[in-house]
Structures are given as structure tokens and as C-alpha cells.
Amino acid sequence: xxxxxxxxxxxxxxxxxxxxxxxxxxxxxxxxxxxxxxxxxxxxxxxxxxxxxxxxxxxxxxxxxxxxxxxxxxxxxxxxxxxxxxxxxxxxxxxxxxxxxxxxxxxxxxxxxxxxxxxxxxxxxxxxxxxxxxxxxxxxxxxxxxxxxxxxxxxxxxxxxxxxxxxxxxxxxxxxxxxxxxxxxxxxxxxxxxxxxxxxxxxxxxxxxxxxxxxxxxxxxxxxxxxxxxxxxxxxxxxxxxxxxxxxxxxxxxxxxxxxxxxxxxxxxxxxxxxxxxxxxxxxxxxxxxxxxxxxxxxxxxxxxxxxxxxxxxxxxxxxxxxxxx
Amino acid sequence: xxxxxxxxxxxxxxxxxxxxxxxxxxxxxxxxxxxxxxxxxxxxxxxxxxxxxxxxxxxxxxxxxxxxxxxxxxxxxxxxxxxxxxxxxxxxxxxxxxxxxxxxxxxxxxxxxxxxxxxxxxxxxxxxxxxxxxxxxxxxxxxxxxxxxxxxxxxxxxxxxxxxxxxxxxxxxxxxxxxxxxxxxxxxxxxxxxxxxxxxxxxxxxxxxxxxxxxxxxxxxxxxxxxxxxxxxxxxxxxxxxxxxxxxxxxxxxxxxxxxxxx
Numbered sequence: 001x002x003x004x005x006x007x008x009x010x011x012x013x014x015x016x017x018x019x020x021x022x023x024x025x026x027x028x029x030x031x032x033x034x035x036x037x038x039x040x041x042x043x044x045x046x047x048x049x050x051x052x053x054x055x056x057x058x059x060x061x062x063x064x065x066x067x068x069x070x071x072x073x074x075x076x077x078x079x080x081x082x083x084x085x086x087x088x089x090x091x092x093x094x095x096x097x098x099x100x101x102x103x104x105x106x107x108x109x110x111x112x113x114x115x116x117x118x119x120x121x122x123x124x125x126x127x128x129x130x131x132x133x134x135x136x137x138x139x140x141x142x143x144x145x146x147x148x149x150x151x152x153x154x155x156x157x158x159x160x161x162x163x164x165x166x167x168x169x170x171x172x173x174x175x176x177x178x179x180x181x182x183x184x185x186x187x188x189x190x191x192x193x194x195x196x197x198x199x200x201x202x203x204x205x206x207x208x209x210x211x212x213x214x215x216x217x218x219x220x221x222x223x224x225x226x227x228x229x230x231x232x233x234x235x236x237x238x239x240x241x242x243x244x245x246x247x248x249x250x251x252x253x254x255x256x257x258x259x260x261x262x263x264x265x266x267x268x269x270x271x272x273x274x275x276x277x278x279x280x281x282x283x284x285x286x287x288x289x290x291x292x293x294x295x296x297x298x299x300x301x302x303x304x305x306x307x308x309x310x311x312x313x314x315x316x317x318x319x320x321x322x323x324x325x326x
Numbered sequence: 327x328x329x330x331x332x333x334x335x336x337x338x339x340x341x342x343x344x345x346x347x348x349x350x351x352x353x354x355x356x357x358x359x360x361x362x363x364x365x366x367x368x369x370x371x372x373x374x375x376x377x378x379x380x381x382x383x384x385x386x387x388x389x390x391x392x393x394x395x396x397x398x399x400x401x402x403x404x405x406x407x408x409x410x411x412x413x414x415x416x417x418x419x420x421x422x423x424x425x426x427x428x429x430x431x432x433x434x435x436x437x438x439x440x441x442x443x444x445x446x447x448x449x450x451x452x453x454x455x456x457x458x459x460x461x462x463x464x465x466x467x468x469x470x471x472x473x474x475x476x477x478x479x480x481x482x483x484x485x486x487x488x489x490x491x492x493x494x495x496x497x498x499x500x501x502x503x504x505x506x507x508x509x510x511x512x513x514x515x516x517x518x519x520x521x522x523x524x525x526x527x528x529x530x531x532x533x534x535x536x537x538x539x540x541x542x543x544x545x546x547x548x549x550x551x552x553x554x555x556x557x558x559x560x561x562x563x564x565x566x567x568x569x570x571x572x573x574x575x576x577x578x579x580x581x582x583x584x585x586x587x588x589x
Contacts, residue, residue: 011490070493072458073467097488101470104455107424108462111542113549114424116455139555147549153455184498185467188483191490205588229589239487243473243508249491256487264588285586286564287579298566303582307569315576320589323580 001089001148002035002126005082007075008054008062009098010041011191015050018094020057021159025121026092027058028164032123035089036060040174042078043069048171055169057161063174070190072101073182080109081176083149090128091149092121095156095278097256103153115143116153117274128152136274136296156278157259195248203234204263208253208280209246210238212269212290212309216246221313222268228320229264236260238276254279268309272297289313327499329371330386330437331407332430332444332460333364335398358394360401363445365512366505371443372406373510374477384408386437390418390430396530400523404515409527411437417533420545422552427459429543432536434464441482442502446471454504461502468502469495473509 006026009016019039026037039059041051044066051062063082067074079091079102091106093099100116107114119140120131130143130152144150200206207229209222219235226233237247239254253260255275261282268289270276277300280286288301289309298304305312338357368387375382387402387410389395399410413433421429434442442464447454454470461468474485482497486506497503515523533540541547565582569575583589 009489016489070488071495073461076462097471100455101458101468104423104427104458105462105468107549108427108459111549112424113422113551114455115550115552116423133558134555137558140558141555142553144551144553145549146551150550179465181461181465181467184501185469186496188494188496190488190493192492192494194492240508243487243506249487256489264583285588287582293568298564300561300564302564303579304564304566305569305575305579306566307572307575311572312569312575312579315572316579319576319580320583323584323589 001087002030002033003087004030004035004037004090004092005079005088006037006039006059006092007079007099007102008039008041009094009096010043010046010050013047013050015054016094016096017161018096018099018154018156018159020161021157022092022094022154023054023057023059024162024164025154025159029121029123029128033089033126033128038063039169040065040079040082042067042075051171052168055167056163056165058165059169062169062171064171065174065176067178068187070187071182071185072098072105073185074178075102076105076109077179077182078174078176079106082174083110088149091151093153094159095154095255099153103151107151110147110149112147112149112151113143113145114151114153117155118152119155119158121152136299138299156255193249194242194245195250198234198248198250200234200236200251201258201260203232205229205231205233205266206236206260206262206264206283207233207266207268208236208238208270209241209268210270211240212271213241213246214269218269219247221309221317225266225313225317225320228317228324230324238270267297267301268313270297271295272300327380327382327440328384328386328437329374329382329441329443330388330434330439331364331367331371331402332442332456333368333387333389333398333402334361335359335389335391335395336361358397360398361445363447363505363507364402365405365445366507366509367443367445368402368405368407369510369512370475370505372513380477380479386411386439388430388433388437389413390426390433396528399528401515403526404519404523405512407526410529412528412530413536414530415532417540418543420548421543422548422550423455424459424550425543425548427456428463429533429538430456431460431463432538433531434460436536440500442466442500444502444504446504446506457502457504464500464502466500466502467497469497470504471506472503473506475503475505475509
């Protein structure tokens with residue numbers, strides 16, 4: 001029971017980065033508890049070479065299962081079948097929406113303990129111990145498992161991607177039965193991009209806007225400020241405002257958006273929820289402007305300004321222009 | 327159609343949170359409020375009812391928690407739920423997300439809902455996984471973080487943002503759907519609704535009333551054992567400026583940026 005089964009999400013012919021990290025982490029941990037890490041890919045006609053490539057990240061074996069893409073419950077069915085066949089002590093997921101849904105569903109199916117938003121996993125006496133930051137990352141809880149299988153769901157970007165594997169892994173096809181509930185959901189469209197295709201990942205300065213901008217037109221303040229910085233600067237957004245249609249999805253930071261690490265991240269009207277934080281916490285300098293002094297973002301910003309962004313941003317834009325001109 | 331909305335009482339976000347050092351668990355004392363995400367789930371239920379597309383017989387708010395959690399139910403009823411169910415039992419204390427989801431599912435079975443709605447996450451434990459656990463125990467399809475929900479007959483059309491953009495998913499009811507805050511703008515309860523909330527029917531149930539196996543719930547039986555809470559590595563806290571004179575504030579920001587060669 002010391003093998004680790006790692007879920008690997010794939011889309012458009014590529015494996016998700018967080019899944020690559022999870023496979024590498026699974027391989028590191030399995031070695032310490034005397035087992036192997038196996039990866040599982042679920043979808044329609046998963047390419048065998050794509051599956052085999054996970055061997056480079058440390059998977060000793062890769063299972064592929066034929067099922068509809070993009071939904072959690074078919075993966076729960078497939079993973080429950082693989083785990084039911086024996087040998088697995090843990091199921092591991094990289095950060096990501098589907099991982100949360102699958103991990104939780106699998107916990108219910110297997111009567112297993114589950115912990116999410118895990119940032120560190122370590123081996124001790126042949127068992128895994130997961131660490132989860134809680135209360136706005138002000139404390140860390142340790143989680144151990146008393147169930148036969150322990151389910152570990154990582155935080156976005158928690159696991160380092162390393163290629164310590166021996167090369168392509170053997171691929172096996174897993175046969176399983178789709179549950180009635182899984183058969184009652186079908187994906188109609190997947191991965192629809194909304195709004196312009198903007199590039200924010202290469203920018204050295206990002207001005208990010210959140211709900212505190214008040215309305216769609218509020219983004220003009222961010223556009224103006226980014227323009228004042230000039231050079232390699234761009235505007236980014238939170239999920240809340242992208243969902244509201246104020247800014248393009250391609251500019252979204254966080255859990256279901258981009259992960260960035262610019263030299264300067266200037267957050268305007270962003271509260272700093274964990275789903276946002278995980279996508280930008282690697283930034284070198286974080287400046288936050290928010291009218292709510294209790295906003296979590298002030299707990300991880302280097303410079304925090306408590307005030308009205310409608311007053312501050314225009315003046316800051318002018319001052320930066322003047323500074324650059326002078 | 328019968329809609330159950332899962333709600334939860336959470337610490338007020340404006341109040342500082344803390345861990346009880348003796349148990350390693352969150353201290354759930356202090357000011358409490360209805361989980362803000364749950365108000366969107368109630369609103370989604372109300373909009374289905376008011377749209378008239380399907381006949382909604384009842385909207386029932388369901389919660390699990392200590393005696394004080396009844397306040398979250400009163401708020402849910404003031405926002406439009408017809409009645410509420412409160413699962414409350416000492417045997418449930420300390421349940422992890424898997425055990426909580428099991429207990430809620432057993433409670434829901436008693437109501438046989440056609441649709442279960444809930445907020446995508448709760449502000450305290452951020453356990454946006456509970457919907458998937460409940461769905462599994464009820465053998466229902468589920469989807470989380472839904473921001474657009476349409477119902478025609480027994481078919482739900484759901485939109486949500488996932489890893490690669492927006493997905494549209496069609497699901498046949500009965501189903502468990504967790505909604506995101508972009509789905510709607512919750513209404514404010516009227517004074518009359520607030521005053522009347524305590525008069526609406528409320529069932530208070532224990533584990534024995536809903537066939538919960540006591541060996542599967544509570545801190546001692548949960549599969550995940552949450553041990554000590556320790557302090558994370560300390561990061562030097564940042565500088566904070568309270569904006570009083572904006573010209574002066576901006577000068578300070580520019581100086582700060584200049585010092586770090588960011589402009």
C-alpha cells in the first residue's frame with residue numbers, strides 16, 4: 001500500500017503544469033516510502049506518447065482510461081477502479097479546479113480522508129504528512145490519514161516540476177465502468193476564451209484590477225497607469241471581474257487563470273483571496289491599494305495603501321509620467 | 327421541483343480569525359454570519375422559482391452545525407427559503423469535509439430534492455469541495471463554481487470557468503450544483519421577511535433521525551486527522567500608508583518605487 005496514484009490533467013495535447021509538478025512530487029515521495037508513483041490520464045483517446053512522457057517526470061507506470069474529457073466524475077470512477085485493484089496508499093493531485101472536484105468525490109467514494117490546498121508533503125515512518133496553510137496563511141495545520149487511502153490535493157504551483165525520471169514509462173489501459181451519475185453530465189463546449197487574447201506572462205510590471213474598481217470602465221485607470229510605466233507593462237484582472245465581463249479571461253490571475261511573477265505587481269481594488277494569491281505570490285514587489293484596511297492582500301503586500309483608488313490612481317499615473325519625463 | 331440549499335454559518339470576515347491552540351482547529355466562536363457565497367445559492371433558487379419555467383414546490387435551507395447555526399437558517403429563510411432543516415448533534419463535532427458531506431447527504435436523502443444548490447466555497451475553511459462529496463453520496467452528477475445556470479425541464483445548462491477557459495456543461499437533474507458569486511446579485515431581505523423568518527418551519531435533527539452512522543462522523547472518525555497548528559515562516563510585514571493627503575501618498579509611492587528601481 002505504498003504506491004501513489006497521481007492524476008494528470010491534459011488538454012489540447014499537453015499535460016497541465018500543475019499535474020507535471022504533482023507527478024514529480026509523487027515520484028519523490030514514493031521513493032521515500034518504498035513505493036512507486038503511477039500517473040493516470042482520463043479522456044477520449046489519450047495519445048500513448050503523451051502518457052508515456054510522464055515517465056520523464058518520474059512516473060513508473062501510466063494508466064490511461066477512456067472517458068469524456070473535462071469532467072470530474074468520470075475520473076472518480078476511473079481512479080476508484082485503479083485504487084480498488086490494490087497497492088495504492090495515496091492519491092495525489094496538483095492544484096486546479098478539476099483536482100479539487102475529483103479528490104473530494106474520490107474521498108466520498110472510498111471513505112477516505114482528504115485534505116486540500118496542501119503546500120508541502122513529507123514522508124515520515126512510511127507515511128505521508130501533508131501541510132496546509134490556514135486562516136489566510138497565518139498558521140499551518142498538519143494532516144495525517146487514518147483511512148486506507150489518503151487523498152492529497154495540492155495548492156496551485158505547490159509542487160516543483162523536475163525531470164528525474166528514467167524516460168518514457170510503460171502505458172496500460174485501465175478498464176472501468178462509468179457510474180450512472182457521471183453519465184448524466186456532458187460537456188458541450190470546453191475552454192472557451194472570452195475577450196481579447198492579451199499576453200501578461202512576459203510583463204515586468206503588472207497593474208491588476210479587481211472588484212474595487214467598481215465598474216468595467218474603472219479599468220481605464222489601470223490601463224492609464226500601465227501605459228505610464230511604459231516598456232514591458234500590462235494590465236491583469238481577478239476572476240471576479242473576468243466573470244463579470246469587465247476584462248478578458250486571458251488577463252486573469254490565479255487558480256483558474258495565469259500564474260505570474262513580475263518585478264512589480266500593483267493590485268488595485270483587489271482583496272487578495274487565496275485563489276488570487278496563488279497566482280501572483282511569486283512577484284518580486286507587491287503594492288496594494290484598497291479602501292478596506294482589513295483586506296487580506298495587506299498581509300502579503302510590500303507596500304499597502306489604504307485609500308480610494310479613484311483618487312490615488314490618476315494622481316499616481318501623472319506622477320509616474322512626470323518622474324519618467326524628468 | 328424541490329430545491330435544497332446547503333448553507334453554513336461562518337465567522338464574520340471582518341472579525342479576526344484564530345486557531346484554538348489546544349485542538350489545532352479553528353476557533354469557531356465570535357461573531358458569525360451566513361456564508362456570503364450561500365446567499366448567491368439561495369438567490370439562484372429564488373430565480374428558478376420566480377422564472378416560472380419549472381414549478382418549484384419548495385426551497386429548503388439545510389445546515390449542519392451547533393445550536394447557533396440556526397441564525398444562518400433564519401437569514402436563509404429571510405432571503406426566500408420556505409423552511410429549514412438543522413442537523414445538530416455533538417457526535418458531529420470535528421467532522422472533516424468528507425464526514426460533513428456524508429452527514430449532509432444523509433440529511434438531504436430525507437427530502438429527496440431534485441436540485442441541491444450551495445455556495446462554491448465557505449469563507450472559513452475554503453472547503454469548496456463539499457458539493458462533490460455530497461453528490462457522490464447521493465449518486466448525483468455535480469459541478470462546482472457555476473456562474474450561469476439555466477433549467478429547462480430536467481436539463482440544467484451550466485457555465486463555469488475551469489483551467490482552460492469557460493466550459494458549458496449539460497446535466498440531468500437531480501444534481502448538486504455549487505455556484506460562484508458572479509451568478510447573481512443577491513437581494514436584500516425585507517424587514518417583514520426578517521421579522522417573519524423565525525416563524526417559518528424549522529426541523530432540528532440529530533444523527534439518529536437521518537440514519538447517520540455515528541462511526542463515520544466526528545473528529546475521532548474522520549479519515550483526515552488535523553494535528554497541530556504551527557506558525558509559518560515569518561515574512562517581514564509590509565509598509566502601510568493610510569491615505570489622508572493624496573498628493574503626499576503618491577509622492578511616497580513614487581519614492582518607494584524609485585528606491586527599488588521600478589520606474
